[in-house]
Amino acid sequence: MTNDAIALEVRNITKRFPGVLANDRVNFDLRKGEIHALLGENGAGKTTLMNIIYGLYTPNEGEFFISNGEGLQQVQIRSPHDAIRAGIGMVHQHFMLVPVFSVAENIILGQEITRGPSLDLRTARQKITQLSEEYGLEVDPDAIVEDLPVGVQQRVEIIKALYRNAHILVLDEPTAVLTPQEVENLFRVMRQLTQRGVSIIFITHKLKEVLAVADRITAMRRGQVVGTTTPAESDEHKLASMMVGREVILTVEKAPAKVGDVVLEVKDLNIVDERGVEVVRQVGFQVCAGEILGIAGVQGNGQTELVESLTGLRERKSGQVVLGGKEIPELNPRLNVEAGQAHIPEDRHKHGLVLAYSIADNEVLCTYYQPPFARGLQRDQKAVMNNAVKLIERFDIRTPSPNLPASNLSGGNQQKVIVARELSRPIKLLIANQPTRGLDVGSIEYIHRQIVDMRDRGIAVLLVSAELDEITSLSDRIAVMYHGQIVATVDPDKITRAELGLLMAGSSLPTQ
Amino acid sequence: MDSNQKVPNQPKFLRSILDVLLNENLWRTILVQVMAVLLALLIGAIILLISGANPIEAYAALFRGAFGSPTAIGRTLEKATPLIFSGLAVAFAFKAGMFNIGAQGQLLFGAITAAFLGFALHGLPPFIHMPLALIGGALAGGAYAIIPGALKAYRGVHEVITTIMLNYIAINVTDYLANGPWKDTSPGNVVARTPVIDPAAAIGKLGPVPIGFIIAILAAFVVWWLLGKTTTGFEIRMVGLNPSAARYAGIKVARTLILTMVISGILAGLGGAVETLGVVGRYQPGFNVGLGFDGITVAMLGKTHPFGVIPAAILVGAMKAGSSEMQFASGVAKEITDVIQALILFFVAADVIMRSLLRMGKAGGEEVKLSTGWGKQ
């Protein structure tokens, strides 16, 4: 599988952005036929490094070397064009596929085959089918990409790279959107590719995956390479320490739950999306005071729509939502807030914050019209300021002033602003949707602590997350969502990861 | 966070004025805007040279016609008044992310409504008649603006095309009214226009300063208060900056969009009413054509801030006031001021150029998304 011949090497790569040194004298090499994992938390510089290797960024300093069959040859990579010519292909975390084009059109884009002036899609289809069979990646060349499930779209991205004769493949966080079974599938494909001479760089922040599939592991922290090791010589704790630079507690310590009355009850919820597709089907569950109900499931199984309905942002076809004994009508977010609901949204830039507004204004985004922040039409700026000052101190938000726009803050601090706003109201229910996505380990730990804290104070918590570790460590009960339905509700202590994976993929457990 | 954040015990009003004057960002912004105007004038001068005119002579005459005497200044302020209103109208709509090019049509309806209320009613005391005509004109503008507002809020139709279509419709309708049922039938009149308004409805002057100008300044203050200090303004700005977050915060986005257009229309209508009652004395078709675009230039030059609109309007008004003198004294066609206006708009919008010329950093401030497609947003 691997030999010691090097396929790609970069030396002394340095990349500066205004205010941040994203890559600091990075040396990295990839051996032929190996799977080399690049590990680091968000902001460590791994995506920057890969974007440099793929020609999307130009480094301030550094050199590239590619194997030319006999030895290493220095090359210039200044654009994706150069990278493609050097045999490098990249599968980005957010797919670079044109949604309205077909699979074939996406694959040939930029390297189109023509017959005279026209596109020759027939030949393209043939070539794609050939590649598809050769590597075991099933795709339909004429399917429209936006209709395809995420796992298939990923296959299209891989074929796109192979179509361009890539023998070095970079995969950026490929497992974020896959079920555990699909992840296994992907690993199988990766091993097949390496057997055919493709060398793979695999970027991730998930320790278990790295140990499962990598031949070598390089950890990055704050723009620098911290070390390189192999799965044999390492384990989750050592890797986590390399990533973060200190001892990391991988599980959250929590006392057993003191469960109270039912706070949120959802009955027979049905939601249909804009295209008429049923996305939530007959969903019903309860969340009690003092407990955390985690909703596990791969993204795209209706969780987003469920949460939007519960928070008043999406209409429902039928069903009831009862909060604190009162039925909540649809499409009235303000009523939800006034009934004691708090929400940490999935997309903090879209729903959680107005980036151009000051931190102080963001802290009153939901309550700006209530006294003391306003009396009738007139707002009270002083009250808003005082509130912000208090929250900044209580939640340790790193900022020199509450008047700065929220866009100035780091991702972690932005999330803290949202958490501060939501948790400082008198609330009965907290809905946390992907609350730690894209955050550094320190912020993740902080937010987990806050969530457990709320639960210990008697607040009902509904946690929706695609990170299985987060769900299993925080939840008191887990409901698994698949294709819009709750397929099972389980006790996290009594179920294995593998079994959870099966449920998330829609299979039933052998004993059930 | 250190405790130096406590506000010192000075008179609040004085402190806020000092804050404004000492704000470095503000001076930088003003510098950039001034540079834009100068560059526009420079290129205008080049065009004048190409067409065989003497730019220095022309600009001197322009300046004379705008500021050369108290009458000239009065004329400038007179021209600036409707520009302040349309600038405010456009700037206000901007804050919610909407482009109200229909200020012209709303202004026309405001003007003709005020004219109607002015000539149709008699025997009312001035302190009733004048405000009545003003409010009538303002409401007419606001009502006309409901159309593009509702179309945008409920049907997702981008207001650029609808407001321009409505402008053309407004020109036709007011034309018809001035030529038909509301025509001036006094002996000797053949032109299409409405009868002169009752003197009780007229707006006068305070020395050389038209009272209409003062009303405009007051309107700017009201807009400033509304946008910056009220919950309504908070909501409107949020809708412009991040409609998804606004929805989540419980704001009814559709209603806010319509409200914004209505207020914008009220401002434009008020401008038309003030022009009728204070300057022209009746409604005459062909008056103030093209003010839709002027409003945009003024709003952008004033950085869409109510207090920025005032000096911007005075500048553009000065060009309009001085252009007759320029045409008369140096033979240069008036339309060169339109060209200069377009250039000002260009340089103001391309402040990137200005900032790199002056070696400044990137601009801060709130950025509203205007053009995000025609249908689904």
Added chain:
Amino acid sequence: MQKSMTTYSPWNRFFNRNRGILIGGLAVFVIVLFFYIWIPMETVAVLNATVRISTPLVLGALCGLMGERAAVINIGIEGQMLMSAFIAFLFNVWTGNLPLSILAGVLTGALLGLLLAFMAVTLKIDQIIGGTVINILAVGLTGYFYSTGLTAKGGLGPIIIPVLSDIPLIGPVLFKNPPITYAAIILVFVIHYVLFYTRWGLRTRAVGEHPRAADTVGINVYKMRYVNVILGGSLAGLAGAFLTLEAIGSFERLMTNGRGFIALACMIFGRWTPLGSWGAALFFALFTALATQISFMFGETVNIPHQVWGILPYLFTILVLAGVGKRVRSPAADGVPYTKE
């Protein structure tokens, strides 16, 4: 494995998706036939007027969609038409050479397209403001440089295609037209082909839907946008030349009268496709021509003020856009400036 959406035959897809329009077109044809048998002269007049009115609209819509398919919104079509009309007119006055004048108009449109591209792609100014700059600039420059008393040495007369033009009904309407009118119709099909069947078209559409994806496969997003907007501008220029050289014969201030914006509505109604825009333009033009014809025929008997007819095109445009509403989907990246990182 995901099943294929439809069989690949383009004709198949065309008939399936556009069933409604095809049936509507057939109905219109039958109605026209009926009227021709009843009042031949008026029918032919209306049809001729339809073709004449639709030409600048079609060209304007094509200009708009070329830019928007690459994600650049162009509301300056009105200004481009106006400026080109003026320049074409000037060239005709100076040289009397019609082909040269048409070329001058086309180049003017292309030049203004270059300006718009510069503003939108390089300076990343908000595209609506960029278009407004072009509109005000055109009004100002044409107003400034125009002096009354200019007369043109003749305009473009119709080119009569032999034999075909003798076919009753469609003969005089379709085959006795001046050159730009023919060019417009030909361009509809050419652009349709280029946009949907060639490499250039695929890349343009990619740049308009997901520019970053295009960038990552090595396509130069900036260049694609520049070229599309400039080419589109030349179409608007052709429309301007049409106005002064074929349709009206002289220049008037503000003569475009909103056509540039109505063209945008045609583009939206036509769902950003050349054939759709053509259909929308014909639809719109037919309506306008009918209204004018009716006002001639019944103008004596019923006293309707001429402004009523005047507002019809604009009112119609608003109603059409309101009807279409949110059901249209513009190219995904429409209006958003692209920044290469």
